[in-house]
Amino acid sequence: MLYWDHAATTPPYKEVVETMAEIMNQHYGNPSALHQAGEDAAKLLKRAREVCAGTLGVQSSEIVFTSGATEGNNIAIKGVAMHYRSRGQHIITTKTEHPSVYECCRQLESLGWEITYIPVDEYGVVDPLQVASVIRKDTVLVSIMHVNNETGAVQPLNEIGKLVKEKNSRTLFHVDGVQGFGKLSVSLKDWKVDLYTLSAHKFKGPKGAGILYVQQGIKLFPLLAGGSQENGQRPGTENVASAVAVAKAMRLAQERQDTFYDKIGKLRSLLLNEIRSIPDFVLNSSEKGAPHIVHFSYPGLKPEVLVHTLEELGMLVSTKSACSSRNSEPSRVLQAMGKDKEIAASGIRISMGWEHTDDDMNRLVIALRQSADKLRPLSAKRG
């Protein structure tokens, strides 16, 4: 079987798994404890925080370890909304955010916040000027993702960050960086980002682990009440093994980013061309997207049929994103890009990882062609 679902999750690095096992076996102390075992764990946690901070070019006091990006996005958005409530209750986001941002905004909306959902163009990209045009005095937060998890569309964060701060220097800028880190370069300072979310399992780290960067001086209303761990932002006994593994995976991902971009970018270009040449498929990803994600539709066919046909041929791909693959609604992201319901309901995502070779791509392309031929008679449009 060839695994083509790296945007859903990645197989962890061997070193990451070994490190976790070693720490769980040998350094199991509670970092808050005053004895030797506690101090030992606290040191490991401190070092892990420094490595994560170093990777992003920020201070280690600005890193909060989380259980992943769903939690990170919720802590960031609700934490800002609630803490800065008296300053204003207006938030800006886009129509194509991951559910952990989108639904979070919807919840706040139901509680009285005003949310502006910025549209995207046919390639899934927002216009920075449009973001700037809706910033007001009471806008407390702008939350925009780096790379879209369904289509791989990349947002112009540099321009957006600059315009946000020009329009209202007190408006905070949050970026869901999950699908961009390790694939594209990240510059929190240049983008003027105040809060940044990552999830380790998207770059070969452990599942249920991530970080949230919170710029010095920003206050968040803590969603969980409890102890003072993680600067009080995220109480609960720290998962030291996971924090060390996140740090290791972050460092490896960053070191290998350029090679990833070159190697996987080439495979992606090849795949884009092949998909364009198969008449049944409609390509939804643009040339300018992130190097690891290709999204297309087979209009007239339920996407799960193509997923299962490809699986029989040894290729594991997904419909939409993992978080919404079990709901059969047309994709909100594709509809926001102006795609009709048929296209939006028949999307397939292929996402690549480090391990893939030219030979793997050749095998995938053959399987795609065979599947298209086999399923043509079933496709409602043609059949």
Ligand code: PMP
């Ligand atoms: N944001 C984006 C863009 C994602 O792709 C994902 C994972 N599908 C998340 C947030 C949520 O991450 P996690 O699985 O760590 O909760």
